[in-house]
Amino acid sequence: MFEYLLMIFNYMSFKRVVNLIKAYLSYYISILIGRPFVWGYPPILMIEPTNICNLKCPLCPSGTGQLKREKGYMNIATFERVINEISPYTFMLIMWNQGEPFLNKDFIQMCKIAKSKKMLLLVSTNANVLPNAKEIVEAGIDRLIVSADGASQDTYNMYRRNGVLQTVVDNVESIIKAKKEAKTSLPKVIWQFIVMKHNEHEIEEIKEITRKIGVDKLQLKTVQIYAKDDIYTFLPNNPKYRRYKITGDDFELKYGIKNRCRRIWTQPVVNWDGEVAVCCFDKDNDFKIGNIQQQSFKNLWHGKEYNKFRRQILKDRAKIDMCKNCGEGVSLKIKNKG
Numbered sequence: 512m513f514e515y516l517l518m519i520f521n522y523m524s525f526k527r528v529v530n531l532i533k534a535y536l537s538y539y540i541s542i543l544i545g546r547p548f549v550w551g552y553p554p555i556l557m558i559e560p561t562n563i564c565n566l567k568c569p570l571c572p573s574g575t576g577q578l579k580r581e582k583g584y585m586n587i588a589t590f591e592r593v594i595n596e597i598s599p600y601t602f603m604l605i606m607w608n609q610g611e612p613f614l615n616k617d618f619i620q621m622c623k624i625a626k627s628k629k630m631l632l633l634v635s636t637n638a639n640v641l642p643n644a645k646e647i648v649e650a651g652i653d654r655l656i657v658s659a660d661g662a663s664q665d666t667y668n669m670y671r672r673n674g675v676l677q678t679v680v681d682n683v684e685s686i687i688k689a690k691k692e693a694k695t696s697l698p699k700v701i702w703q704f705i706v707m708k709h710n711e712h713e714i715e716e717i718k719e720i721t722r723k724i725g726v727d728k729l730q731l732k733t734v735q736i737y738a739k740d741d742i743y744t745f746l747p748n749n750p751k752y753r754r755y756k757i758t759g760d761d762f763e764l765k766y767g768i769k770n771r772c773r774r775i776w777t778q779p780v781v782n783w784d785g786e787v788a789v790c791c792f793d794k795d796n797d798f799k800i801g802n803i804q805q806q807s808f809k810n811l812w813h814g815k816e817y818n819k820f821r822r823q824i825l826k827d828r829a830k831i832d833m834c835k836n837c838g839e840g841v842s843l844k845i846k847n848k849g
Contacts, residue, residue: 518653522602522631530600536700538776544833547821549813552600555778557791558593559608560585560615565640567672570737570745571585571610572794574672579795584615585783591624591803593781598628598810607635608780608791614640619650630651635697637707639674648693656730657697659787662716669709670745680724687725699727705751706845707745709733717758731845735836736762752845754838764836768829772839779812787811789820792833 522530523584533550542546561584568574594604604625612618613636625632637655641647647655659679661667686700689755702721706714714731721729733754734745740761746753772790779800780788787800787808798820801811811817828834 515753519631521525521663522603524599524629524631526599527554527602531602532550534777538771538773540819541776541825542771545825546817547825549776549818549821552597552809552812553777553779555603555605556593556597556601557605557608557778557780558585558590558620558621559610559780560612560621562609563614564609564611564637566611566674567588568670568753569672570670570735570741571609578609578761578833580609580782581702581770581784583783584617585621585785587617587620587624589783589785590617590621592629592785593803593808594624594628598625598630601630603631605633605778608782609636609794610783611640613642615664620645622650622652622681628756635703637671637674638679638682641682641686644682644689645693647686647698649690653697654701655686656701656703657726658705660707661710662713662720666710666713670705680715680720683724683726701730702726703730704728705732705734706747708747708799709745711747711752733843733845737836737839754843768834768837770825770828772824772828772834772837774839775824779817781808789817790837792837794833 527674530551531554534554537548537550543715562578563575563582563584564571564573566574571580604623606612612634619642622632631652632652633656634652635658638657657666657679659676664676668674681701683702690696700775702716704717718729718758733752736742736745736755737759740750742757742760746755754765756765774790778790780791782788782796785802785804786796787803788796789798800816801814803811823831
């Protein structure tokens with residue numbers, strides 16, 4: 512945790528510190544007065560390079576083909592438009608949403624543009640279609656999350672369908688080797704293992720595998736389910752690996768739903784086509800905010816539609832369907848000892 516905070520500190524300018532304070536103050540003031548108050552820019556921004564994926568994961572709307580939005584790739588012009596506006600104030604860029612970011616042919620260039628603006632860069636990948644490891648290291652990515660949920664091909668492929676575990680291992684080993692050759696500690700490689708019914712027995716084995724590979728961290732994460740059938744198909748048997756409490760054949764988040772959401776004041780999303788989404792849980796962009804091609808990001812961030820959504824959050828968040836299954840205020844990571 513200290514190392515991560517130190518990494519953040521390295522990307523902080525005076526403007527970014529002031530903006531960070533403004534963002535959190537406006538969030539807490541909004542809770543206090545019961546209506547939206549927004550100051551400055553978001554300190555963190557999620558950008559979607561693409562909503563297309565090479566895998567067919569059964570709980571992912573991209574993988575199952577259930578995503579209703581048009582599919583495509585963000586172009587450099589759209590990326591630069593938003594980065595040029597927000598980079599003086601926004602210190603962290605999360606480069607994923609729905610889809611595999613490395614499928615965008617311009618993705619490495621996007622990373623380099625972000626780094627030229629001295630932004631903290633987080634990337635998540637399934638690591639099946641990566642470019643040359645040297646390119647990844649030279650792109651300046653700070654944290655590379657590799658999502659792979661199995662210690663054997665059979666187990667891994669039960670969720671990461673169309674994926675090859677050995678390809679993931681080979682790619683990660685190549686990145687670690689390239690880091691050593693470049694004499695750099697970046698990117699920090701985080702192996703993310705979503706704990707599910709079919710793989711919870713492999714936790715100790717994946718600890719050993721990732722230790723041998725030499726990743727910087729193994730991160731265990733709870734699975735997000737969507738339907739009652741998912742309880743029996745995907746939810747782990749061990750309750751400590753769940754984010755839900757089960758009543759009969761129904762489920763709900765362990766910690767309930769409060770009328771507040773930090774993300775809506777600090778971490779919006781710009782999708783591949785320039786459409787702004789209120790957060791990453793609005794997968795189909797159901798809450799229309801506007802497009803950065805037509806308006807400045809600041810106007811959209813402070814605009815009528817965004818504040819209408821914030822008002823509902825403060826009034827009765829439980830009435831918003833996607834909020835009923837949101838990770839806000841829920842511990843998504845599992846403590847990993849040993």
